[in-house]
Amino acid sequence: MSHVARGRGRAGFIAGFLVLPLALYLTFVIWPYIQTFGYSFTNWSGQSPTFDFVGWENYAALMEDEVFRGALWHNLLLLVFVPATTILLALFFAFMVNAGGRSGAGGVRGVRGSSFYKIVYFFPQVLSLAILAVLFGAVYRSDEGGLLNGLLIRLGLVDAGRPVEWLNDPDLVLWCLLLVVVWHGVGFYLVLFSAAMQSVPKDVYEAALLDGAGRAQTFFRVTLPLLWDSVQTSAVYLGIAAMDMFVLVSTMTSGQFGGGPDHHSEVMATVLMRNFLYFGKSGYACAMGVVMLVLTMVLSVVVLRATRRDRIEF
Amino acid sequence: MGSTGEGGLGRRDLIKRSAALGLITTPAMGFLSACASGGEAATNGPGKAAVTKENPFGVAKGGKLDVVVFKGGFGDDYAKAWEAAFDKKWGTTSSHLGTQEIAAKLQPRFNGGNPPDVVDDAGAQAIKIDVLAKGGQLADLTPVLDAPSIDDPARKVRDLLIPGTVEQGTQGGKFVALNYVYTVFGFWYSGKLFKEKGWTEPKTWDQFLDVCTKARDAGIGGLAHQGKYPYYINVVIMDLIAKKGGLDAVKAIDNLESNAFADNPAALAAVEAVYEVVEKGLLMAGTNGLTHTESQTAWNQYKAAFIPSGSWLENEQLKQTPEDFDMKFLPVPLLPDSKLPFEAIRAGAGEPFIVPEKAANKPAGLEFLRSMLSREWSTVFAQQANSLTVLKDGVDPGVSLRPGTRSAVAAVKAAGTHTFQYLYPDWYSEMDTEIQNASNELMAKRIQPKEWIKRAQAAVDKAAKDPNAKNNRRS
Numbered sequence: 001m002s003h004v005a006r007g008r009g010r011a012g013f014i015a016g017f018l019v020l021p022l023a024l025y026l027t028f029v030i031w032p033y034i035q036t037f038g039y040s041f042t043n044w045s046g047q048s049p050t051f052d053f054v055g056w057e058n059y060a061a062l063m064e065d066e067v068f069r070g071a072l073w074h075n076l077l078l079l080v081f082v083p084a085t086t087i088l089l090a091l092f093f094a095f096m097v098n099a100g101g102r103s104g105a106g107g108v109r110g111v112r113g114s115s116f117y118k119i120v121y122f123f124p125q126v127l128s129l130a131i132l133a134v135l136f137g138a139v140y141r142s143d144e145g146g147l148l149n150g151l152l153i154r155l156g157l158v159d160a161g162r163p164v165e166w167l168n169d170p171d172l173v174l175w176c177l178l179l180v181v182v183w184h185g186v187g188f189y190l191v192l193f194s195a196a197m198q199s200v201p202k203d204v205y206e207a208a209l210l211d212g213a214g215r216a217q218t219f220f221r222v223t224l225p226l227l228w229d230s231v232q233t234s235a236v237y238l239g240i241a242a243m244d245m246f247v248l249v250s251t252m253t254s255g256q257f258g259g260g261p262d263h264h265s266e267v268m269a270t271v272l273m274r275n276f277l278y279f280g281k282s283g284y285a286c287a288m289g290v291v292m293l294v295l296t297m298v299l300s301v302v303v304l305r306a307t308r309r310d311r312i313e314f
Numbered sequence: 315m316g317s318t319g320e321g322g323l324g325r326r327d328l329i330k331r332s333a334a335l336g337l338i339t340t341p342a343m344g345f346l347s348a349c350a351s352g353g354e355a356a357t358n359g360p361g362k363a364a365v366t367k368e369n370p371f372g373v374a375k376g377g378k379l380d381v382v383v384f385k386g387g388f389g390d391d392y393a394k395a396w397e398a399a400f401d402k403k404w405g406t407t408s409s410h411l412g413t414q415e416i417a418a419k420l421q422p423r424f425n426g427g428n429p430p431d432v433v434d435d436a437g438a439q440a441i442k443i444d445v446l447a448k449g450g451q452l453a454d455l456t457p458v459l460d461a462p463s464i465d466d467p468a469r470k471v472r473d474l475l476i477p478g479t480v481e482q483g484t485q486g487g488k489f490v491a492l493n494y495v496y497t498v499f500g501f502w503y504s505g506k507l508f509k510e511k512g513w514t515e516p517k518t519w520d521q522f523l524d525v526c527t528k529a530r531d532a533g534i535g536g537l538a539h540q541g542k543y544p545y546y547i548n549v550v551i552m553d554l555i556a557k558k559g560g561l562d563a564v565k566a567i568d569n570l571e572s573n574a575f576a577d578n579p580a581a582l583a584a585v586e587a588v589y590e591v592v593e594k595g596l597l598m599a600g601t602n603g604l605t606h607t608e609s610q611t612a613w614n615q616y617k618a619a620f621i622p623s624g625s626w627l628e629n630e631q632l633k634q635t636p637e638d639f640d641m642k643f644l645p646v647p648l649l650p651d652s653k654l655p656f657e658a659i660r661a662g663a664g665e666p667f668i669v670p671e672k673a674a675n676k677p678a679g680l681e682f683l684r685s686m687l688s689r690e691w692s693t694v695f696a697q698q699a700n701s702l703t704v705l706k707d708g709v710d711p712g713v714s715l716r717p718g719t720r721s722a723v724a725a726v727k728a729a730g731t732h733t734f735q736y737l738y739p740d741w742y743s744e745m746d747t748e749i750q751n752a753s754n755e756l757m758a759k760r761i762q763p764k765e766w767i768k769r770a771q772a773a774v775d776k777a778a779k780d781p782n783a784k785n786n787r788r789s
Binding site for chain 1: 417418421424425426427438439441442444445446448449450451541542543544595598599600601602603604608612743744747750751752754755758760
C-alpha cells in the first residue's frame with residue numbers, strides 16, 4: 001500500500017469514529033444555537049409556528065429594557081463574587097485538610113480529622129439544586145419558623161414582630177442567593193483542589209518546610225502556583241454557573257420565574273424565561289439567549305487568557 | 315424547522331429523547347432547542363361522523379382522545395373519571411396526562427402542530443391564553459355554547475352557564491376558553507376563632523381594621539397574605555377599587571384607560587386602605603416573604619385572623635385545616651361611600667379548558683367540553699375537587715359541601731347580580747406582573763400608595779400600546 005493510500009485509510013478510519021458524535025453535536029448543540037439566533041430576529045410568540053421577521057428590533061428593545069439591564073448587572077456581580085469566594089474558601093480548606101497540619105515527624109499532612117472534613121465538605125455537592133432551594137427556603141423563611149430568623153429571635157437580636165424578610169429584602173436577596181451557591185460549590189472545589197494538591201510530590205513540601213517556610217508561605221509559594229491550572233478551570237466553571245443561576249433564583253425568589261422582590265434578584269435567565277414562556281415574547285427571549293451566549297463565551301476566553309501562566313512541571 | 319411530514323416528527327422525537335439523556339446541557343440555551351418550532355405534523359383525525367342532535371360535533375366512534383389537565387389544587391381524579399365516562403360512551407381510547415408543567419409539556423406540541431384535544435390550561439405554569447389566542451392556536455368554542463345541552467336537549471348549553479363565563483373566556487372577540495370552575499374571591503376566616511374571641515364579621519373597612527387590631531392585641535396577626543405571590547393581595551386592592559368605584563372603575567382598568575388608576579379617587583382610597591394595615595403593623599409577622607402554602611397553613615394554625623384567596627382555598631388546605639376550624643368566606647369589607655354593596659363579590663369562572671385549533675380529534679374535544687357541562691360530570695367534579703362549576707345548579711342536592719364552600723355558596727346567593735370580575739390578568743400578563751411587583755413593594759413598606767398608583771398607571775399605559783388592546787374591550 002502506498003504511503004498516500006495508507007494516510008487516506010487512516011483519515012477515513014478516524015472520520016468513521018467522528019461522524020456520529022459530530023453529527024450529534026451539530027444537531028443538538030450547534031443547530032439549536034443557529035435556530036435561536038434566527039428566532040431572535042422574529043416576533044415569534046413561542047406558541048405558534050408563525051412569525052414575522054423584525055430585524056434588529058429585539059436587540060434594540062433589549063438595550064432599552066431596564067429589567068434585563070438590571071439582570072445583567074446582577075449576573076456580573078455574581079460573576080465577580082461567586083468564583084472568587086468559592087475558590088478562596090475551597091483553596092483554604094483544601095490546603096488545611098491536605099497540608100495545613102503541624103509538620104510532625106511524618107512530614108506533610110492535613111489538620112487533625114481532615115479525612116472526616118473532606119467527606120463533610122462534599123455533602124452539599126450531593127444535593128440537587130431543587131433540594132437546595134427547599135432547604136435554604138426553610139433557612140431564609142421570613143417568619144419565626146425560619147432557621148435564621150428563629151435563631152436570631154431566640155438570641156434576642158431580632159424582634160419577633162419584625163423578622164428579617166431575607167429573600168424579600170432588596171438589599172439582602174442577592175447575597176442570600178450567593179451564599180447558597182458558595183455553600184453548594186465549596187465542597188466540590190475542595191475535593192478538586194485536594195486531588196491536585198495530592199499529586200504534588202511530598203518532597204516539594206518537605207523542602208519548603210526544611211527551608212523554614214510557614215503555612216502561608218507554603219501556600220502562596222508552593223501550593224497555589226502548582227494548582228494554577230485547576231484554579232483557572234474552576235474559575236471558568238463557576239463563572240458559567242454565575243451567568244446562569246436560573247434554578248435557584250426562579251424557585252427561591254418571588255415573581256413569575258423568580259427575580260423578585262421588584263426585580264432585585266433578577267438574572268438574565270429568569271428574564272429570558274419569563275418573556276419566553278409567560279409573556280409570549282419568545283423571539284425577544286431568543287435575543288436575550290444570544291446575548292447570554294456571547295457574554296459567556298467572551299467570559300471564558302477572557303478568563304483563560306487573563307490567567308494564562310507558564311506551566312510548572314513537576 | 316422548515317421540514318415537513320415524517321422527517322420533522324422524527325427529529326423532534328430525537329430531540330426529546332436526547333434532552334432526556336442530558337445531551338443538551340448548555341446553560342440557558344439548551345431548553346430553547348426543545349421548544350424550537352417544528353414543521354407541520356401530519357395529524358389525521360379519525361374522520362367525522364354525521365352531525366345529529368345527540369352528536370352535534372360529529373364525533374366518530376372509536377377515535378382517540380388526548381387530554382392534558384393541570385394537576386393542582388383540584389387533583390386530576392375528576393378528569394380520569396370523565397375520560398372513563400367519555401370512552402364508554404364514544405368507544406374512544408383516551409390518553410391522560412396530569413401535570414403541573416403545562417407550558418413545558420405543551421409548548422413543543424403547540425409549536426409542532428400536534429397539540430392534545432382537550433387542555434386544562436391552569437396553574438402557575440399555564441400557557442397564557444392571550445398568547446395562544448394571538449397565535450391562532452385556539453378553536454372557537456362558540457359551537458359548544460350553541461349546542462343542545464346534554465341534560466335538556468331543548469336548551470342550549472349557553473343558557474345553563476352562570477353569567478360572566480362567556481365574557482371571561484373571550485379573547486379578541488372570540489370565545490376560546492371554557493373557564494369551568496366557579497370561583498369567588500375575598501377574605502377567609504375561622505368561624506371557630508371568631509366565636510372564641512367574640513369577634514363579629516366586619517362589614518366596613520374600619521371594622522375590619524378593628525378586628526385586625528384586636529387580633530394583634532391578642533398576640534396573633536391581623537391579616538396574612540401570600541407574600542411570595544403578590545397576586546393574592548392584588549385581589550384585595552382590586553376588590554376595594556371595584557366596590558368603591560363601581561363597575562366603571564373595573565372597566566376602566568380592563569380597557570386600559572389613561573385614568574384607570576391615576577386621578578382615580580377610588581383607586582387611591584383602596585391602596586391607602588390596604589397600606590393602613592401595613593402601617594399600623596396589622597400584618598402577620600413575616601407574611602410578606604411566605605409562599606401561599608406557608609401563609610395559609612399559618613392562618614390555619616390561628617396565627618392570623620384573615621387571609622385573602624379564591625374559593626379553591628378550602629380544597630387546597632384540606633390536610634392542614636383542623637377539623638373544627640369552620641372556614642368562612644367574607645366579601646371584602648366596604649370603604650366609605652362605596653358604589654357597590656357589601657355583599658358584592660368578585661366571582662367568576664376559572665380553570666380554563668381549551669380545545670386547540672389543530673387538535674387531531676377536534677369533534678371529540680368539543681364534545682368533551684359539552685359533556686363537562688352536564689349535571690353528571692359537574693357533580694363528579696364537585697365531589698372530587700370540592701368546588702363548584704359554572705353550570706347553574708350543577709351539583710346534585712345530595713352532595714354535602716364542606717363549610718368553606720357552603721359559605722361561599724351563601725355569599726354567591728347573597729351577592730345576586732352584584733358580581734364583578736377583572737379581565738386584565740388574562741389579557742395583559744405583563745401589566746399584571748408589574749402591578750403585582752408594585753403591590754409587593756407596598757406591602758413591604760418600600761413604596762407609598764401614591765407611588766403604587768403611579769406604577770400601576772405606567773403599567774396600564776404600557777399595555778395600551780399592545781396591538782391586542784384594540785380587540786380586548788369590554789363594555
